[in-house]
Amino acid sequence: MHRIFISDLHLDDVVSPVFKRFTECLAQERARVDEIYILGDLVEMWVGDDDTSDVATALVAALRDTSALCPLYVMHGNRDFLFGADFERASGATLIPDPWTTEDGLVLSHGDELCTDDVDYQTARQYLRSEAFREDLLEKPLEERLGIGRAMREQSKQTKANTPAQIMDVNPGAVDDLIASTGARYFVHGHTHRPGIHAHGNCARIVTGDWDRVGWLCRQTGDTLQLECFSLARHYGT
Numbered sequence: 001m002h003r004i005f006i007s008d009l010h011l012d013d014v015v016s017p018v019f020k021r022f023t024e025c026l027a028q029e030r031a032r033v034d035e036i037y038i039l040g041d042l043v044e045m046w047v048g049d050d051d052t053s054d055v056a057t058a059l060v061a062a063l064r065d066t067s068a069l070c071p072l073y074v075m076h077g078n079r080d081f082l083f084g085a086d087f088e089r090a091s092g093a094t095l096i097p098d099p100w101t102t103e104d105g106l107v108l109s110h111g112d113e114l115c116t117d118d119v120d121y122q123t124a125r126q127y128l129r130s131e132a133f134r135e136d137l138l139e140k141p142l143e144e145r146l147g148i149g150r151a152m153r154e155q156s157k158q159t160k161a162n163t164p165a166q167i168m169d170v171n172p173g174a175v176d177d178l179i180a181s182t183g184a185r186y187f188v189h190g191h192t193h194r195p196g197i198h199a200h201g202n203c204a205r206i207v208t209g210d211w212d213r214v215g216w217l218c219r220q221t222g223d224t225l226q227l228e229c230f231s232l233a234r235h236y237g238t
Contacts, residue, residue: 001034001035001104001220001222002032002033002034002219002220002221002222003033003034003035003036003037003102003219003220004029004033004036004037004217004218004219004220005037005038005039005108005188005206005208005217005218005219005220006025006036006037006038006039006208006211006216006217006218007038007039007040007041007042007077007110007189007190007191007208007210008040008041008077008190008191008193008208008209008210008211009022009038009041009042009043009210009211010041010043010044010079010210010211010212011042011043011044011055011059012043012044012045012055013055014054014055014058017232017233018211018212018215018232019055019058021211021215021230021232021235021236022062022211023058023062024235024236024237025215025217025236026062026063026065026066027065027066028236028237029070030065030066030069030070030072031069031070033070034070034071035070035071035072035073036066036070036071036072036073037073037074037075037096037108037188038072038073038074038075038093039075039077039108039109039110039111039188039189039190039208040075040076040077040078040079040080040098040110040111040112040190040191041077041078041079041080041110041190041191041210042059042074042077042079042080043055043056043059043079043080044079044153045079045080045149045150045152045153046079046080046081046082046083046087046149047082047137047142047145047146047148047149048082048084048137048138048142048145049082049083049084049085049086049087049090050086050142051142051146059091060087060090060091063091063092063093064090064091064092066092067091067092067093068092071094072091072092072093072094073093073094073095073096073100074091074093074094074095074096075095075096075097075098075100075108075109075110076095076098076110077110077112077190077191078110078112078125078128078191081128081129082134082137082138083095096108098110098113099178099182101182101184105183105184105185105186106184106185106186106187106188106220106225107178107179107182107184107186107187107188108187108188108189109178109187109188109189110189110190110191111170111189111190111191111192111207112125112191113125113174114170114171114174114175114178114189115167115168115169115170115171115191115192116171116173116174117166117167117169117171118163118167118168120159121159121168168192169192169194170189170191170192175187175200175205176200176201179200179201179203179205184203185202185203185204186203186204186206186225187200187203187204187205187206188205188206188207188208188218188225189205189206189207189208190207190208190209190210192207193209193210193212194207194209195207195208195209195216195227195229196227197227204225206218206225206227208227209227209229211232213232214229214230214231214232215229215230215231215232215236216228216229216230217230
């Protein structure tokens with residue numbers, strides 16, 4: 001099995017280097033891997049599948065081109081938990097729950113639910129992921145939702161700046177509980193923007209990085225998983 005796993009691209013501008021490298025990555029990898037997984041926070045903000053902005057339109061088109069050639073799986077993150085059925089149909093991607101176990105036993109997650117030391121975040125997460133909040137928000141006009149989304153982004157930046165870094169990382173006990181309950185040998189997640197490989201007994205926890213100064217992916221080739229880092233200033237693969 002040959003797969004790649006990416007997360008935390010936070011796409012918000014169709015002409016940005018990140019968006020360009022993302023489309024180049026998809027174009028190359030869909031021709032040589034068996035499956036592609038996007039583990040949350042693909043975009044900086046998603047306020048509904050009826051978004052017709054340039055970045056939303058280009059994103060769906062790039063995903064559709066990829067899913068036509070290679071199975072593509074997308075997991076909700078804290079930025080894009082409103083990806084819905086219309087997004088799924090238009091993009092050809094398959095939305096998967098968090099956590100997700102592959103047929104060969106890899107456990108996948110966005111990772112934010114494991115940051116249990118950040119109590120305020122978990123309280124907000126529970127509210128934002130509720131069906132009541134989702135229904136109420138999606139009933140509002142698109143422009144109003146975009147305004148709400150921008151306000152939430154600014155509040156998130158301020159909160160993150162004032163929260164100790166260690167609180168925003170995954171809790172080791174929560175990670176160990178998930179690994180124990182699933183029997184995982186490999187656990188892949190994002191969210192924390194702390195790329196690395198960590199040993200948890202017989203399980204390797206692989207953290208994908210955010211696409212900011214550089215891009216990151218986790219590549220699975222058979223029973224081997226490794227992190228890859230690449231420049232966002234040059235064409236992907238060069």
